[in-house]
Amino acid sequence: MASNDEIRAQIPQIGPDQIALLERLSNAVGVSGEENEVRAIVLEAVKPFADEVKVDALGNVLVTRKAKTANPVRVMIAAHMDEIGFMLINKDEGGLFSFEKIGGIDVRQLVGKTVLVGKKRVPGVIGARPIHFTTPEERRNLIPMDQLRIDLGPGGADLARVGDRATFATRFKQAGPSLMGKALDDRLGVATLIELVKHAPEHVELLAAFTVQEEIGLRGARVAAYAFNPDLAVVIDSTPANDLPVWDGSENARYNTRLDAGPSIYVADGATLSDPRLLRWLFETGDALGIPYQLRQPGGGGTDAGAIHRVRGGVPSVSISVPGRYAHTAIGLARLSDWQNTLALVFAALMRLDDRLLADERR
Amino acid sequence: MKNLIQKLVETISPSGYEGTVRDLIRAEVEPLADEVRVDALGNLIVRKGKKGPNGVRVMFSAHMDEIGVMATHIDEKGFVRFTTIGGVRPHTCVGGRVHFITGVQGVIGMERPESPDRQPTFDQLFIDVGATSRADCPVKVGDIAGFTRPFLDLGDKIVAKSMDDRIACAVQIEALRALKKTDHEVYFVFSVQEEVGLRGATTAAYGVDPEIGISVDVTGTGDTPKSGFMEVALGNGPAIKVRDGRMLSDPRLVDLMVKTAEKAKLPYQLEILEGGTTDATAIQMARAGVPASCVSIPCRYIHSPSEMVDYRDVQNAVRLIVELLAHPIVLK
Numbered sequence: 001m002a003s004n005d006e007i008r009a010q011i012p013q014i015g016p017d018q019i020a021l022l023e024r025l026s027n028a029v030g031v032s033g034e035e036n037e038v039r040a041i042v043l044e045a046v047k048p049f050a051d052e053v054k055v056d057a058l059g060n061v062l063v064t065r066k067a068k069t070a071n072p073v074r075v076m077i078a079a080h081m082d083e084i085g086f087m088l089i090n091k092d093e094g095g096l097f098s099f100e101k102i103g104g105i106d107v108r109q110l111v112g113k114t115v116l117v118g119k120k121r122v123p124g125v126i127g128a129r130p131i132h133f134t135t136p137e138e139r140r141n142l143i144p145m146d147q148l149r150i151d152l153g154p155g156g157a158d159l160a161r162v163g164d165r166a167t168f169a170t171r172f173k174q175a176g177p178s179l180m181g182k183a184l185d186d187r188l189g190v191a192t193l194i195e196l197v198k199h200a201p202e203h204v205e206l207l208a209a210f211t212v213q214e215e216i217g218l219r220g221a222r223v224a225a226y227a228f229n230p231d232l233a234v235v236i237d238s239t240p241a242n243d244l245p246v247w248d249g250s251e252n253a254r255y256n257t258r259l260d261a262g263p264s265i266y267v268a269d270g271a272t273l274s275d276p277r278l279l280r281w282l283f284e285t286g287d288a289l290g291i292p293y294q295l296r297q298p299g300g301g302g303t304d305a306g307a308i309h310r311v312r313g314g315v316p317s318v319s320i321s322v323p324g325r326y327a328h329t330a331i332g333l334a335r336l337s338d339w340q341n342t343l344a345l346v347f348a349a350l351m352r353l354d355d356r357l358l359a360d361e362r363r
Numbered sequence: 364m365k366n367l368i369q370k371l372v373e374t375i376s377p378s379g380y381e382g383t384v385r386d387l388i389r390a391e392v393e394p395l396a397d398e399v400r401v402d403a404l405g406n407l408i409v410r411k412g413k414k415g416p417n418g419v420r421v422m423f424s425a426h427m428d429e430i431g432v433m434a435t436h437i438d439e440k441g442f443v444r445f446t447t448i449g450g451v452r453p454h455t456c457v458g459g460r461v462h463f464i465t466g467v468q469g470v471i472g473m474e475r476p477e478s479p480d481r482q483p484t485f486d487q488l489f490i491d492v493g494a495t496s497r498a499d500c501p502v503k504v505g506d507i508a509g510f511t512r513p514f515l516d517l518g519d520k521i522v523a524k525s526m527d528d529r530i531a532c533a534v535q536i537e538a539l540r541a542l543k544k545t546d547h548e549v550y551f552v553f554s555v556q557e558e559v560g561l562r563g564a565t566t567a568a569y570g571v572d573p574e575i576g577i578s579v580d581v582t583g584t585g586d587t588p589k590s591g592f593m594e595v596a597l598g599n600g601p602a603i604k605v606r607d608g609r610m611l612s613d614p615r616l617v618d619l620m621v622k623t624a625e626k627a628k629l630p631y632q633l634e635i636l637e638g639g640t641t642d643a644t645a646i647q648m649a650r651a652g653v654p655a656s657c658v659s660i661p662c663r664y665i666h667s668p669s670e671m672v673d674y675r676d677v678q679n680a681v682r683l684i685v686e687l688l689a690h691p692i693v694l695k
Contacts, residue, residue: 274379276380298505314403315403363381
């Protein structure tokens with residue numbers, strides 16, 4: 001095994017090229033079930049480094065990076081390409097469209113947001129009656145989904161059709177150490193996994209799955225794991241940082257994760273109880289290399305690991321997320337340092353990996 | 364058998380952290396089995412017999428895991444906030460005691476309720492381990508704990524935490540012990556992570572690839588004051604499951620178990636459970652599908668720290684399984 005100093009020297013760095021790629025990925029549209037645009041960017045980025053690249057029946061990009069040593073550990077790393085969004089369900093009058101949500105979105109977040117609709121990225125707005133024409137009573141209540149419309153403007157009826165998907169129109173921005181964008185969940189994971197494909201350690205077989213349809217039920221990951229049939233799996237995702245102060249000044253006991261505290265490692269979420277052997281592997285890696293990490297507060301939610309660990313005879317699995325504020329809204333906010341440390345922790349863990357990790361049974 | 368049951372129920376092994384109870388069960392089954400293995404998720408898979416000319420590959424599954432709690436936050440004063448592992452309800456928690464697998468013990472307290480007739484939510488509950496600050500609290504975020512309560516022997520009735528489903532682990536161990544010769548290739552699976560969604564049985568069934576699947580688990584009863592309506596009662600024999608919240612038993616397998624019980628003059632009852640399910644659901648859907656059912660041990664106060672079963676039902680469940688395996692298993 002390489003020494004800690006050797007590993008540290010080889011950790012891939014996030015620089016202007018990586019941020020530019022994240023910008024492209026974040027701005028690309030890839031609402032669950034129609035991930036084409038993201039997939040094209042991924043394919044372009046990984047092809048020069050991959051031993052095998054396959055797009056499977058559901059649209060997952062499955063990349064194999066072979067080991068240069070015999071009997072390597074076969075590690076699946078997954079990051080989902082899809083994002084939350086909308087689908088037009090009815091053409092109303094005057095360029096207005098009824099729509100429904102794809103993935104978990106809070107209806108209160110929608111009014112006044114700009115969106116891009118369909119393959120041609122037609123700009124639209126989720127409008128609402130202005131304050132001039134509402135009563136105080138109306139303003140106290142949530143506008144329910146069935147009263148919201150995507151407005152493409154008068155004459156817009158011909159610009160889109162029922163079944164088209166839409167996404168928030170937010171453009172990516174970097175503000176010093178902060179990254180803001182609409183689909184950082186999980187393009188941060190996708191960008192991280194691309195770097196890992198480029199810098200895969202020679203003694204492991206890296207099975208990179210850029211998955212589809214995570215946001216609507218971990219659907220792509222299930223078939224990807226079946227195809228790869230790996231020895232273990234690591235999922236790289238993005239999870240909410242709910243680390244703002246509490247309004248009454250009391251202690252925030254539900255922060256989930258905190259910005260700038262490093263990659264967040266999952267012990268348990270609603271879909272997976274992480275393999276304790278893999279947890280120790282990540283903790284020991286962080287401690288040995290001096291890479292900061294935090295525990296995501298155990299609780300609900302789920303990642304692709306929820307599907308992967310139950311495939312075939314079972315796959316030891318763990319998830320690690322880049323924390324981000326305002327997840328599943330029009331704009332998320334993540335920190336460069338957390339992204340860099342996520343890449344560093346997973347890379348260093350792979351460097352330290354050998355078949356002793358799973359030699360003993362799970363406990 | 365009561366000694367074995369006591370050892371099993373007094374072991375703390377919540378979902379995902381079944382190592383301790385697995386060690387205990389392995390020590391019991393290793394001298395009796397032809398093969399013992401542990402799969403990637405930690406299921407203990409125990410084989411007895413080889414498939415003979417008239418035999419089938421049959422998988423039984425009893426889950427080793429139990430419900431529990433996991434620490435989510437340690438506050439400034441050293442109180443531990445927690446989330447649940449499996450179907451824990453707030454009203455069974457207050458005043459209860461928990462035992463972390465690290466060895467730390469504590470009691471569950473609650474914030475002053477806004478109204479005295481309101482049930483607390485989990486946000487209002489905390490674990491007090493006797494610490495005075497975050498720094499001196501021996502619990503870390505992510506630490507897992509089970510509930511504790513001593514085993515109580517009331518004669519025919521026995522009471523403990525985690526009768527669900529250690530009582531079925533005991534049934535499978537005793538069935539294995541009693542099984543001298545069989546034409547079948549019998550797998551007794553002691554599964555993991557049932558309480559969080561049948562996860563262990565899903566992968567175990569894929570690995571075993573059985574022709575018949577039978578879970579062994581507890582089921583509710585309708586025999587306590589103002590309980591919901593249910594035909595099952597303690598002491599009337601093991602229950603043969605017809606359906607539950609997520610599974611319809613294969614009717615041929617139900618018929619076979621009923622005939623087996625009648626021939627052997629064993630008491631039995633038929634079970635229709637409105638909510639909840641068992642490992643049989645996961646086995647039934649494995650690979651290309653598996654005829655499945657469940658042998659249930661009637662149990663009062665499920666998912667409380669004091670789950671009660673009738674010892675005679677337990678013994679008769681062992682007999683039913685042994686009888687089933689003593690004859691050809693033909694579904695018709």
